[in-house]
Amino acid sequence: MKTSKIVFLIMSVLLLAIMTSGLTYYLIYTSNSSSNGDISVTVFINYGTLKEDNQEEYNVTLPGGKSALSAFSQVANLELVNYTFGVYVVGVNGYEEQFPDYWSFYYHDSSSGLWVYSEIGVDNYYLEDGNMIKLEYTG
Numbered sequence: 634m635k636t637s638k639i640v641f642l643i644m645s646v647l648l649l650a651i652m653t654s655g656l657t658y659y660l661i662y663t664s665n666s667s668s669n670g671d672i673s674v675t676v677f678i679n680y681g682t683l684k685e686d687n688q689e690e691y692n693v694t695l696p697g698g699k700s701a702l703s704a705f706s707q708v709a710n711l712e713l714v715n716y717t718f719g720v721y722v723v724g725v726n727g728y729e730e731q732f733p734d735y736w737s738f739y740y741h742d743s744s745s746g747l748w749v750y751s752e753i754g755v756d757n758y759y760l761e762d763g764n765m766i767k768l769e770y771t772g
Contacts (some may be wrong), residue, residue: 734772
């Protein structure tokens with residue numbers, strides 16, 4: 634009888650740990666909790682080899698709780714494809730991807746000072762005041 638109680642306790646602790654991890658991920662990466670007031674973000678579009686003057690920079694103000702897609706949509710004409718996992722950017726301002734090159738989404742990590750390839754799509758990356766985000770063509 635004691636063994637079954639110990640197994641039950643261990644399983645309960647593991648289940649609690651998994652649930653806590655899932656909730657933490659949800660709150661950090663996908664929560665759409667809006668803040669009070671507007672936020673300011675810096676938006677970059679880097680055309681790679683598609684254009685001679687290849688980088689544009691914009692300062693965007695938008696309501697708190699908006700996604701990167703909202704910020705990019707304010708400064709560029711985006712061609713999007715909707716998938717079950719989210720939105721995929723296939724074109725920016727008339728420049729469409731051509732295999733094997735593609736448009737990629739980055740955010741600036743202020744602690745390291747580096748641009749980081751986002752594992753989260755533009756429609757699920759929620760912005761905070763002072764964020765810097767970039768769409769970059771890989772070609």
